[in-house]
Amino acid sequence: MFKVLVSDPISDLGIQQLVDAEDVTVDRVTGLSEAELIAIIPQYDALLVRSQTKVTPAIMKAGERLKVIGRAGVGVDNIDLEAATQSGIIVINAPDGNTITTCEHAFAMMMALARHIPQAYAKTISGQWDRKFLGVELRNKKLGVLGMGRIGSEVAKRAKAFGMDILGYDPFLTEERAEKMGVQLATVDYIVRHADFITVHTPLTPETKHMIASPQFEVMKKGMRIINCARGGIIDEKALIEAIDQGIVAGAAFDVFEQEPPQPDHPFLNHPNIIVTPHLGASTVEAQENVAIDVSEQVLHILRDEPFKNAVNMPPVAAGVMSKLQPYFGLGEKIGSIAAQINQAAIKGIQIDYAGDLSEVDTQPLTRYILKGVLARHFGSDVNIVNSMHLAKTRDVHVAVSSAPARKGFMNLITITLQTSSGDTLIAGTLLNGYGERIVQINKFPVDIAPEGHLIVISHTDKPGIIGNVGTLLGRNDVNIASMQVGRQVVGGEAIMVLTVDKAVPEYVLEELTQLPELKTAQEITLA
Ligand SMILES: NC(=O)C1=CN([C@@H]2O[C@H](COP(=O)(O)OP(=O)(O)OC[C@H]3O[C@@H](n4cnc5c(N)ncnc54)[C@H](O)[C@@H]3O)[C@@H](O)[C@H]2O)C=CC1
Numbered sequence: 410m411f412k413v414l415v416s417d418p419i420s421d422l423g424i425q426q427l428v429d430a431e432d433v434t435v436d437r438v439t440g441l442s443e444a445e446l447i448a449i450i451p452q453y454d455a456l457l458v459r460s461q462t463k464v465t466p467a468i469m470k471a472g473e474r475l476k477v478i479g480r481a482g483v484g485v486d487n488i489d490l491e492a493a494t495q496s497g498i499i500v501i502n503a504p505d506g507n508t509i510t511t512c513e514h515a516f517a518m519m520m521a522l523a524r525h526i527p528q529a530y531a532k533t534i535s536g537q538w539d540r541k542f543l544g545v546e547l548r549n550k551k552l553g554v555l556g557m558g559r560i561g562s563e564v565a566k567r568a569k570a571f572g573m574d575i576l577g578y579d580p581f582l583t584e585e586r587a588e589k590m591g592v593q594l595a596t597v598d599y600i601v602r603h604a605d606f607i608t609v610h611t612p613l614t615p616e617t618k619h620m621i622a623s624p625q626f627e628v629m630k631k632g633m634r635i636i637n638c639a640r641g642g643i644i645d646e647k648a649l650i651e652a653i654d655q656g657i658v659a660g661a662a663f664d665v666f667e668q669e670p671p672q673p674d675h676p677f678l679n680h681p682n683i684i685v686t687p688h689l690g691a692s693t694v695e696a697q698e699n700v701a702i703d704v705s706e707q708v709l710h711i712l713r714d715e716p717f718k719n720a721v722n723m724p725p726v727a728a729g730v731m732s733k734l735q736p737y738f739g740l741g742e743k744i745g746s747i748a749a750q751i752n753q754a755a756i757k758g759i760q761i762d763y764a765g766d767l768s769e770v771d772t773q774p775l776t777r778y779i780l781k782g783v784l785a786r787h788f789g790s791d792v793n794i795v796n797s798m799h800l801a802k803t804r805d806v807h808v809a810v811s812s813a814p815a816r817k818g819f820m821n822l823i824t825i826t827l828q829t830s831s832g833d834t835l836i837a838g839t840l841l842n843g844y845g846e847r848i849v850q851i852n853k854f855p856v857d858i859a860p861e862g863h864l865i866v867i868s869h870t871d872k873p874g875i876i877g878n879v880g881t882l883l884g885r886n887d888v889n890i891a892s893m894q895v896g897r898q899v900v901g902g903e904a905i906m907v908l909t910v911d912k913a914v915p916e917y918v919l920e921e922l923t924q925l926p927e928l929k930t931a932q933e934i935t936l937a
């Protein structure tokens with residue numbers, strides 16, 4: 410039974426599929442301190458959060474069973490991604506579910522800002538009929554959009570309907586796409602100098618932190634207005650107050666703060682020219698259901714070892730690609746494991762070659778499984794597909810991948826060469842239609858082995874009588890042989906024998922095998 414902890418207020422309807430799942434139990438406990446979360450997290454397989462819960466390295470370290478952290482929303486700045494990757498925890502988010510809602514909030518803030526709606530409302534309900542609030546139209550104004558991703562693009566679309574001219578900047582915005590959207594591609598500098606309104610829709614990164622600060626405010630158009638419904642810290646809060654005091658900025662609308670919640674004496678609170686909301690951008694019935702449904706679905710997939718999407722600490726893979734690759738994951742992991750069990754010396758590098766059908770897809774997720782198989786001998790259950798690349802890198806294991814359409818006699822072929830301090834070991838495997846996983850080459854010897862259970866790999870000289878001797882010795886020791894494969898390149902030369910046996914072979918039996926004439930090495934390989 411999988412246990413899921415929901416530690417922030419997440420839509421009931423959205424997580425219903427988790428609640429209904431027979432193999433899952435869901436606990437909801439919100440408002441926990443870090444220490445409280447550390448105390449209970451060891452029992453959980455998944456943690457679901459919004460932006461309140463700060464998922465620190467200490468929480469992840471305590472989460473011995475934690476396989477996935479699901480963020481019911483976009484921004485994952487409350488989750489320590491580096492620590493998650495190191496701990497092998499998958500972090501997923503729900504990037505699409507709150508786009509429109511947040512865009513509409515930004516738009517509502519822009520309109521409220523243009524017409525002083527919050528200030529006028531406050532006056533009116535306090536009994537004062539004050540008609541001095543003079544607004545501005547949006548029509549014919551220049552709107553600068555910094556960050557033209559999902560939300561920024563939707564804001565631009567709506568702003569066009571209001572007759573605004575859009576200046577857009579995003580490192581990924583091409584001239585063609587901008588033109589298609591009716592947006593003028595511009596630099597940040599151009600935007601800050603010319604825009605009447607600026608709205609930011611980027612994540613908070615070292616690059617975007619204070620991307621609007623004193624140097625930008627100094628050159629802004631006098632009387633401009635600025636909106637932040639993305640992340641606190643993209644606009645320098647102190648510099649903004651100064652720019653308002655200097656009459657450069659006429660007004661600002663903020664949904665997010667450098668520190669949330671802001672201190673009661675924060676200069677934005679009660680400032681006549683600044684309107685604020687408490688990080689409500691994503692807070693609609695629709696968005697909360699959407700993000701919770703999306704994240705619950707992926708959490709279920711991850712818990713059940715099924716293909717999933719929206720991982721934040723793993724490169725994105727299209728769903729179609731994932732379903733093509735899925736059948737190879739087990740084979741890849743076993744090939745890696747066989748290589749690492751045959752050659753137990755210090756690993757320097759791993760060469761992975763994909764051939765045939767596999768050359769047509771992005772094999773990156775498969776590479777992670779192969780690395781997991783290789784590294785499991787050293788890291789045990791601490792390695793998984795989230796951290797296998799990372800662990801290889803931190804251990805200076807160089808991973809090289811190549812792919813070629815040539816079929817080499819097989820429709821698909823995975824070949825790995827484990828480069829170690831005592832030489833190279835090559836293992837190749839394929840997925841045979843109707844026959845499943847097969848190992849087809851060990852070093853220079855062609856073989857045909859189903860990679861499962863217990864195998865004994867013997868290297869010997871191709872001489873008559875050896876097979877009989879091996880069989881007799883194993884029989885004497887009560888080791889039953891299920892299948893046997895012999896590979897050689899030339900008659901009487903070096904040869905390999907691979908036996909599938911029904912149970913683990915005691916160490917002394919392997920020892921005895923190596924005492925047989927013409928037999929060089931005997932190793933046991935165990936596969937799950
Ligand atoms: N207030 C709220 O409740 C909500 C806030 N957000 C925040 O809104 C922001 C945008 O979300 P989405 O549009 O869904 O993300 P997105 O990933 O679709 O778009 C972000 C865009 O920012 C661009 N970008 C990155 N660095 C940049 C830079 N230095 N200058 C200009 N552009 C840059 C990226 O290329 C990307 O296109 C995120 O920070 C997210 O956390 C999202 C949902 C709700």
Ligand SMILES: O=C(O)C(=O)COP(=O)(O)O
Pocket residue numbers: 459460461481482483484485507688689690691692
């Ligand atoms: O999705 C995002 O990035 C948000 O900022 C929304 O945050 P929330 O889930 O409302 O705490």
